[in-house]
Amino acid sequence: MQTSIGALVTQAAKQFGNKTAVIFEGRLLSFADIDLMSTKVATHLESLGVQRDQVVALYSQNCPEWIIAYYAILKIGAVVSPLNLMLTGSEAAFALADCKAVAVFATADKLSSLQEHVSSTQLTHLISIGESSTQGALSFSTLIGDTATLNDYPVAGLSPESISTIGYTSGTTGHPKGAVLTHANILMNVAMTATMHVRTESDTTVSALPLSHVYGNVVMNAAIAYGTTLVLHKSFDAEAVLTSIQEHRATILEGVPTMYMYILDHPRLSEFDLSSLRRCTVGGQTMPEAKMQEVERLFGCRLLELWGMTELGGLGATHSFYGPRRLGSIGVPLPQVEARVIDPEHEGEEVPAGEIGELQIRGPITMKEYLGRPDATLETKYLDGWLRTGDLARIDSEGFIYVVDRLKDMIITAGFNIYPAELERAICEHPAVAMVAVGSVPDSNKGELAKAYIVKKKGIDLDLDDLEKHCRARLAAYKVPRLYQLVEELPKTSSGKIMRRMLRNHFES
Numbered sequence: 096m097q098t099s100i101g102a103l104v105t106q107a108a109k110q111f112g113n114k115t116a117v118i119f120e121g122r123l124l125s126f127a128d129i130d131l132m133s134t135k136v137a138t139h140l141e142s143l144g145v146q147r148d149q150v151v152a153l154y155s156q157n158c159p160e161w162i163i164a165y166y167a168i169l170k171i172g173a174v175v176s177p178l179n180l181m182l183t184g185s186e187a188a189f190a191l192a193d194c195k196a197v198a199v200f201a202t203a204d205k206l207s208s209l210q211e212h213v214s215s216t217q218l219t220h221l222i223s224i225g226e227s228s229t230q231g232a233l234s235f236s237t238l239i240g241d242t243a244t245l246n247d248y249p250v251a252g253l254s255p256e257s258i259s260t261i262g263y264t265s266g267t268t269g270h271p272k273g274a275v276l277t278h279a280n281i282l283m284n285v286a287m288t289a290t291m292h293v294r295t296e297s298d299t300t301v302s303a304l305p306l307s308h309v310y311g312n313v314v315m316n317a318a319i320a321y322g323t324t325l326v327l328h329k330s331f332d333a334e335a336v337l338t339s340i341q342e343h344r345a346t347i348l349e350g351v352p353t354m355y356m357y358i359l360d361h362p363r364l365s366e367f368d369l370s371s372l373r374r375c376t377v378g379g380q381t382m383p384e385a386k387m388q389e390v391e392r393l394f395g396c397r398l399l400e401l402w403g404m405t406e407l408g409g410l411g412a413t414h415s416f417y418g419p420r421r422l423g424s425i426g427v428p429l430p431q432v433e434a435r436v437i438d439p440e441h442e443g444e445e446v447p448a449g450e451i452g453e454l455q456i457r458g459p460i461t462m463k464e465y466l467g468r469p470d471a472t473l474e475t476k477y478l479d480g481w482l483r484t485g486d487l488a489r490i491d492s493e494g495f496i497y498v499v500d501r502l503k504d505m506i507i508t509a510g511f512n513i514y515p516a517e518l519e520r521a522i523c524e525h526p527a528v529a530m531v532a533v534g535s536v537p538d539s540n541k542g543e544l545a546k547a548y549i550v551k552k553k554g555i556d557l558d559l560d561d562l563e564k565h566c567r568a569r570l571a572a573y574k575v576p577r578l579y580q581l582v583e584e585l586p587k588t589s590s591g592k593i594m595r596r597m598l599r600n601h602f603e604s
Contacts, residue, residue: 096286099278100259101137101170101249103285103320104130111296111322118326118343119159126319129163132239136167138246139238140198143220147172147250150194150261153307154178154187154201154209157329160224160235161306162315164200169259169278170248176261176273177307180589184208186271191216194261194273194466200235203227255279261466262309262405273466276408283459284409285316287429292347292374292399293416296322299371300347301339303328303354308590310378310401313409314349323347331591333357337367344371348394351379351591355390355398356530360552364393372396374416378403379592381498381516383523384423400425402498406462406475406482412496423520424495432458435481436490439502446489451499454488455481487514504595506533509541511573515595518576521569522547527557532585533576534598546578548585548598557581 097103107116108130116126124132145151151168153175155161168175176194178187187209191199198220201209206221206229213221221232259278263271288294294317302325304311318325326339331354340348350358355377358364372394377387378401390398401413402425412434414426428434436452438444446452457480464472476482487499500514507513515533522531529552535543551557559579566575586597594601 096282097320098255098282099169099172099249099253099257100281100316101133101166101172101253103282103316104133104166105170105248107319107322114296114322115324116319117159117162118324119157120329122159124159126322129159129166129319132163133166133170134245134248135240135242136163136235136238137170137248138242138244140167140173141171141246142242143198145171145173145198145220148174148258150174150176150196152176152178152191152194152196152199152201154180154182154199154205155224156180156202157303157306157311157327158224159327160200162319163239164222164224164235165306165315166319170250172250172253172257174258174261176263177312179263179307180305184210184212188212188215189270190263190273191218193270198222200224203229206232253278255282258463260408262408264405272468272471274406274408274462275464275466276462280408280460280462281313281316283431284407284429285313285320287431287460288313288410288413289317289321291413291415291426291429292317292376294318294321294323294347298323298346298373299326299343300324300349301326301328301336301343301345302349303331303336304349304351304591305589309403309405309407309409310349310351310590313403331357333361334363337361337364337369340372341368346371346373348372348375350375350377352377352382352386353380353530353585353587353591353593355382356386359386359389359393360529362553369394374399376401376413378410378413378425379590381500381520383520385520385524387422402426402486402496404484406484407456407460408462409460411456411460411484421491421495421497424491424497426496427494428456428458428496429460432456432460434490434496436488439487448492449489451487451489453502454484454486454496454498456484457481501595506535506543506545508538508543508545508573513545513574515545518545518547518566518570518574521566522549522562522576524569525557525562525565527551527555528562529553530585530593532593532595532598534595536578536599544577545574546580546598547576548580548582548602550582550585
């Protein structure tokens with residue numbers, strides 16, 4: 096394993112050379128191309144005065160320039176901060192000011208949204224990916240131009256414990272927090288993910304996951320580190336993804352549950368040749384077992400569920416490609432990682448096997464701290480290294496972990512705990528349902544009621560009375576949603592995860 100992330104691409108260039116590393120909208124870049132271009136950008140960054148340990152942000156949709164800039168930043172020993180694409184200009188400016196970023200790589204639209212907020216940050220360089228009218232912005236194409244001399248990278252003196260990344264949480268309540276991650280955190284996560292999934296140079300991966308998200312980021316780093324060809328999409332489109340799998344004979348497809356549900360609902364799914372696929376991965380949110388079974392049946396390969404979070408720099412648990420698995424489980428902790436389930440009402444008490452509590456993780460992948468937030472750090476990461484995840488889970492007698500739901504998403508109806516994911520799994524078993532999200536609505540008598548927002552399958556009628564009977568046959572009476580609403584779309588994050596806490600406002604506004 097390398098000692099720094101910037102060394103991954105240099106080693107890959109030596110090992111895989113002119114093999115295609117990235118395919119994006121007809122562009123093909125080899126491992127050698129990415130190494131050379133990232134070295135050029137790194138050399139220019141240093142000439143601009145960007146120094147080791149300073150922060151440089153990335154604020155762009157998926158593209159090869161994102162990957163090149165990422166490795167360039169890390170080659171000079173600077174710290175990368177990947178910004179969520181859904182952040183507004185003011186929200187992005189908060190993160191940039193919080194981490195004291197001195198430069199940002201961004202597309203023209205993102206630079207435009209930032210322009211009026213630059214004075215509130217410490218930015219000294221705006222670097223445009225593509226053409227931009229933003230005053231004073233440097234062009235990315237200038238940074239990959241020829242230079243008189245190229246510096247040697249990665250810089251000397253970086254250790255595995257040097258800070259590599261500041262990843263901001265989604266910030267669903269208040270301002271987002273910056274999770275500080277070391278080179279070792281990311282490198283260990285990448286190595287163990289690749290080990291569990293058996294990712295090698297014989298693979299071709301199709302992904303529309305945002306590179307700025309930890310799931311998309313670990314997919315990218317694993318592809319570079321182990322010689323996999325990455326077919327990268329700017330954003331998710333079911334037909335485009337299916338076409339990529341067929342055209343490039345992809346062996347791995349990566350996605351979140353909603354992506355798979357859109358693919359399952361594609362009217363011409365059966366016309367695409369998916370026979371090259373050897374495994375698919377799904378994470379970011381729990382996926383109903385009925386939909387997982389449908390994916391495996393139609394795709395003809397295993398669907399490996401995984402789980403991770405920003406504070407881990409990627410995955411925390413998954414299934415191994417060759418090992419046993421339990422459908423509906425997120426698998427087992429990555430090698431060298433421990434997991435436990437704690438009673439949320441009696442802090443520190445581990446619950447018996449099979450009982451529900453808060454999932455906690457400990458090991459070399461956990462973040463160092465929240466940037467400038469010692470209070471929040473101590474609330475989340477205990478002094479003995481255990482990290483609170485905020486997920487409710489259970490661990491069976493064989494060590495497989497089952498995420499029940501987010502602790503904050505739990506609905507309490509007349510004193511009963513209702514887990515939206517359980518309701519969603521039951522509703523998704525109905526043959527007319529394409530996808531569903533369950534949220535809460537206030538009730539004067541019971542406190543909260545569960546409401547299901549349903550996207551039906553194309554060309555199929557859905558009778559809500561029939562759906563309620565379906566639910567009553569599968570759920571205890573108190574768990575059955577009290578309200579149903581048919582909708583065209585569900586609110587989602589940039590990575591495609593459904594935002595349950597936005598449901599009520601989204602559909603009532």
